[in-house]
Amino acid sequence: MRWARFDQNGTPSYAVVEDNTVIPVLGSPFENWERTTRRLKLDEVKLLAPVIPPTFYAAGMNYAEHVREVAEKIGQKPNFPTQPDIGYRANNALIAHGETIVIPADATDQVQYEGELVVVIGRKCKHLTRDNALSAVLGYTIGNDVSERTWQKSDRTMWRAKNTDTFKPMGPWIETELKLDDLVTRIRLNGEQLIEFPTNHMIFGVVDYLVAMTSCLTLYPGDMMWMGTEGATANMKHGDRVEVEISGIGTLSNKVVREGM
Amino acid sequence: MRWARFDQNGTPSYAVVEDNTVIPVLGSPFENWERTTRRLKLDEVKLLAPVIPPTFYAAGMNYAEHVREVAEKIGQKPNFPTQPDIGYRANNALIAHGETIVIPADATDQVQYEGELVVVIGRKCKHLTRDNALSAVLGYTIGNDVSERTWQKSDRTMWRAKNTDTFKPMGPWIETELKLDDLVTRIRLNGEQLIEFPTNHMIFGVVDYLVAMTSCLTLYPGDMMWMGTEGATANMKHGDRVEVEISGIGTLSNKVVREGM
Numbered sequence: 012m013r014w015a016r017f018d019q020n021g022t023p024s025y026a027v028v029e030d031n032t033v034i035p036v037l038g039s040p041f042e043n044w045e046r047t048t049r050r051l052k053l054d055e056v057k058l059l060a061p062v063i064p065p066t067f068y069a070a071g072m073n074y075a076e077h078v079r080e081v082a083e084k085i086g087q088k089p090n091f092p093t094q095p096d097i098g099y100r101a102n103n104a105l106i107a108h109g110e111t112i113v114i115p116a117d118a119t120d121q122v123q124y125e126g127e128l129v130v131v132i133g134r135k136c137k138h139l140t141r142d143n144a145l146s147a148v149l150g151y152t153i154g155n156d157v158s159e160r161t162w163q164k165s166d167r168t169m170w171r172a173k174n175t176d177t178f179k180p181m182g183p184w185i186e187t188e189l190k191l192d193d194l195v196t197r198i199r200l201n202g203e204q205l206i207e208f209p210t211n212h213m214i215f216g217v218v219d220y221l222v223a224m225t226s227c228l229t230l231y232p233g234d235m236m237w238m239g240t241e242g243a244t245a246n247m248k249h250g251d252r253v254e255v256e257i258s259g260i261g262t263l264s265n266k267v268v269r270e271g272m
Numbered sequence: 273m274r275w276a277r278f279d280q281n282g283t284p285s286y287a288v289v290e291d292n293t294v295i296p297v298l299g300s301p302f303e304n305w306e307r308t309t310r311r312l313k314l315d316e317v318k319l320l321a322p323v324i325p326p327t328f329y330a331a332g333m334n335y336a337e338h339v340r341e342v343a344e345k346i347g348q349k350p351n352f353p354t355q356p357d358i359g360y361r362a363n364n365a366l367i368a369h370g371e372t373i374v375i376p377a378d379a380t381d382q383v384q385y386e387g388e389l390v391v392v393i394g395r396k397c398k399h400l401t402r403d404n405a406l407s408a409v410l411g412y413t414i415g416n417d418v419s420e421r422t423w424q425k426s427d428r429t430m431w432r433a434k435n436t437d438t439f440k441p442m443g444p445w446i447e448t449e450l451k452l453d454d455l456v457t458r459i460r461l462n463g464e465q466l467i468e469f470p471t472n473h474m475i476f477g478v479v480d481y482l483v484a485m486t487s488c489l490t491l492y493p494g495d496m497m498w499m500g501t502e503g504a505t506a507n508m509k510h511g512d513r514v515e516v517e518i519s520g521i522g523t524l525s526n527k528v529v530r531e532g533m
Contacts, residue, residue, distance in 0.1 A: 071429075101360065170358040174489060176489055224431075
């Protein structure tokens with residue numbers, strides 16, 4: 012099942028997506044809901060980021076090759092995590108599938124994509140176990156953890172390097188039925204595929220994170236966790252289009268502009 | 273003017289507080305609102321954390337003596353910030369004035385208070401200047417940035433050390449009319465005053481932070497920024513009561529229990 016969030020005459024509303032049909036619901040996937048009788052065409056609605064989370068969590072370094080690549084770029088030794096490494100991102104930076112990534116005028120040319128699986132929490136939960144952790148997940152969407160690499164060297168918390176407005180494209184929707192081991196992530200820049208990796212080849216997986224996090228904190232409906240990216244990344248420049256595809260979910264596509272160009 | 277948020281028959285509602293009278297409003301301080309004709313007694317309502325922010329920001333190290341103290345405790349050299357150092361906390365950890373801080377069973381005895389001024393944003397804003405920055409502030413409340421110091425040594429993002437459930441007491445209300453330079457923060461443990469400091473003697477002040485942050489990100493109504501604490505902190509144990517008073521705002525008071533005791 013696919014959950015989208017869209018702009019209904021200025022009000023964010025949830026809908027079920029079936030093929031190219033958008034079926035608005037009353038309510039939301041995080042509470043009671045029912046289908047309305049309305050039917051819209053997918054290419055005629057404005058999709059929004061599929062959820063605005065109470066807290067926006069992000070895995071730090073969660074794929075082996077990416078840990079090596081980033082360490083090299085910022086001139087440090089690779090530092091492989093020995094446990095789930097839970098960080099934060101900020102809601103101001105979220106944009107939807109189809110919206111535009113805006114590189115600030117004072118950024119360097121080192122503004123890069125990171126294609127990520129996003130886990131969306133469906134219910135309030137604490138002290139999850141390895142056996143029941145996935146039962147707390149509503150579904151999965153796609154995120155692009157856009158990063159300014161020179162700022163990343165000096166930002167202890169990534170506040171600017173990763174949370175500048177428009178640096179967190181997410182969507183197009185939440186898919187509720189997936190087998191994580193079957194997924195493949197592909198990233199394309201202007202149509203050229205730059206990397207392909209098995210989405211679930213993480214250093215610490217979704218269950219590892221959920222168990223670790225809920226050992227001391229409560230997760231709430233709509234909280235989300237970005238799971239990290241693999242491999243090398245490349246610069247994006249004015250006029251580019253970046254796409255992150257995860258098989259079984261769909262493709263998150265965003266244009267890139269540089270402020271003042 | 274004082275804005276409180278309280279539990280009105282299970283629904284969070286805003287109210288104006290005048291002396292010991294609580295005047296519920298329709299709406300909220302972040303949009304249109306009007307007073308109702310109801311009048312409640314302050315000691316008969318259950319206060320809630322006065323805002324649940326879209327994004328929960330926190331200054332890293334923002335008072336000189338505290339930078340020295342923490343560095344000594346975690347065995348590192350003091351690292352004074354050279355620019356506003358913007359971090360994050362998480363909404364799961366928020367509790368209200370009067371609620372209980374719960375120390376997890378697996379925490380050490382190094383669980384400590386940090387009394388902080390909290391800045392609450394009133395309107396959507398970006399590219400604030402030194403001249404107009406404070407016009408974006410709705411008002412100020414009080415936070416206790418409870419921290420487990422041994423976890424803090426290994427938590428890159430403070431996710432567990434500072435964001436364990438109940439580790440972010442905040443309240444009792446938002447005061448909209450204050451002169452920052454007049455404020456004094458006092459912290460008491462079981463009635464004994466342990467520290468007193470001028471609230472506004474920060475390394476980087478409220479205006480510095482708002483200008484820096486909004487150079488690249490949009491702040492939204494209800495976003496909040498915890499401004500850091502001064503001096504040494506001390507351990508809190510089962511049965512303690514911790515109070516953070518900021519003159520002109522009020523006193524945030526919370527009991528401490530240890531899980532399993």
